[in-house]
Amino acid sequence: MQTGKKQWSLDTTNQTLKEFAKLVNGDKAARKVRKNEPLKVGVDLGTSSIVLTVLDQHDQPLYGAFEYAKVVRDGIVVDYIGSIQILKRLKAQAENVLGQTLTSACGAIPPGTGENSANVVANVIEATEMEAKEIVDEPTAAAKFLRLTTGTVVDIGGGTTGISVFKQKRLVKVVDEPTGGSHMTLVLAGYHHIPADDAELMKRDPKKDSANFPIIRPVVEKMATITKNVMATQLAEPVIVVGGATNFKDFVKAFSHTLGRSALKPAFPQFVTPLGIAMYDK
Ligand SMILES: Nc1ncnc2c1ncn2[C@@H]1O[C@H](COP(=O)(O)OP(=O)(O)OP(=O)(O)O)[C@@H](O)[C@H]1O
Numbered sequence: 001m002q003t004g005k006k007q008w009s010l011d012t013t014n015q016t017l018k019e020f021a022k023l024v025n026g027d028k029a030a031r032k033v034r035k036n037e038p039l040k041v042g043v044d045l046g047t048s049s050i051v052l053t054v055l056d057q058h059d060q061p062l063y064g065a066f067e068y069a070k071v072v073r074d075g076i077v078v079d080y081i082g083s084i085q086i087l088k089r090l091k092a093q094a095e096n097v098l099g100q101t102l103t104s105a106c107g108a109i110p111p112g113t114g115e116n117s118a119n120v121v122a123n124v125i126e127a128t129e130m131e132a133k134e135i136v137d138e139p140t141a142a143a144k145f146l147r148l149t150t151g152t153v154v155d156i157g158g159g160t161t162g163i164s165v166f167k168q169k170r171l172v173k174v175v176d177e178p179t180g181g182s183h184m185t186l187v188l189a190g191y192h193h194i195p196a197d198d199a200e201l202m203k204r205d206p207k208k209d210s211a212n213f214p215i216i217r218p219v220v221e222k223m224a225t226i227t228k229n230v231m232a233t234q235l236a237e238p239v240i241v242v243g244g245a246t247n248f249k250d251f252v253k254a255f256s257h258t259l260g261r262s263a264l265k266p267a268f269p270q271f272v273t274p275l276g277i278a279m280y281d282k
């Protein structure tokens with residue numbers, strides 16, 4: 001049925017996410033860019049990986065790559081030199097593929113981590129010879145990519161879960177909970193009596209998804225309960241879950257069940273924030 005007002009949907013953003021994932025996975029070759037074509041670059045220094053994103057002027061993905069890394073903890077850079085080395089590598093690979101030098105980039109920090117951590121992220125970017133244009137907060141970057149003006153973004157990354165409520169483009173509430181994907185890994189490690197590094201690989205193995213999920217389900221329910229409490233004080237829909245730790249087949253079903261509302265998950269949820277960050281590079 002046609003209604004006058006267009007419903008908010010994930011359709012367009014899912015298309016971009018799928019294109020981006022093809023570039024990251026090497027299923028699609030990046031095109032060489034024109035000399036002096038303006039590029040928009042995003043750097044996401046995360047607890048579990050560093051993601052480099054390159055967009056064209058129309059915010060279409062040109063290139064993407066990431067490296068797993070343990071250089072950031074709970075949004076704070078704990079290995080400055082290590083971060084720079086990885087970013088230098090990612091930048092050099094991007095320049096080689098695109099045939100152009102990357103001259104500027106934007107970065108991001110979790111909300112409420114302060115000016116110091118923004119400076120550190122800017123310094124990491126500048127140490128790789130890119131001008132740090134803007135350091136934005138992560139949920140705002142995610143909302144920009146999702147074109148979400150009113151709603152709740154739940155970003156479940158490696159170390160933390162960030163719940164951010166937007167009303168008419170304004171971030172009106174942020175709750176950061178120190179539980180993320182690494183806690184799911186620890187639960188799995190404890191259950192199977194195996195080292196955390198082995199449990200991490202087991203967790204990400206798509207063939208083990210249905211065996212893993214019942215074990216980590218209580219962690220998902222905890223995150224949904226926290227989100228429910230936040231929404232009891234500030235209600236904004238839709239609820240969008242992003243971040244790598246939402247990558248289970250039954251995640252949304254379990255999360256929505258505890259939340260008591262339907263949450264939505266974009267395709268390749270781990271790339272939402274990195275793509276949003278690059279959109280700020282002007
Ligand atoms: N296929 C998968 N199944 C389950 N979990 C996954 C999968 N892929 C990645 N993860 C988990 O997602 C988490 C990383 O997510 P993401 O890349 O969004 O985090 P980050 O940005 O590095 O961290 P943070 O935002 O907390 O600083 C890790 O805990 C990782 O194990």
Ligand SMILES: [Mg+2]
Pocket residue numbers: 046047138157158243273
């Ligand atoms: Mg993140």
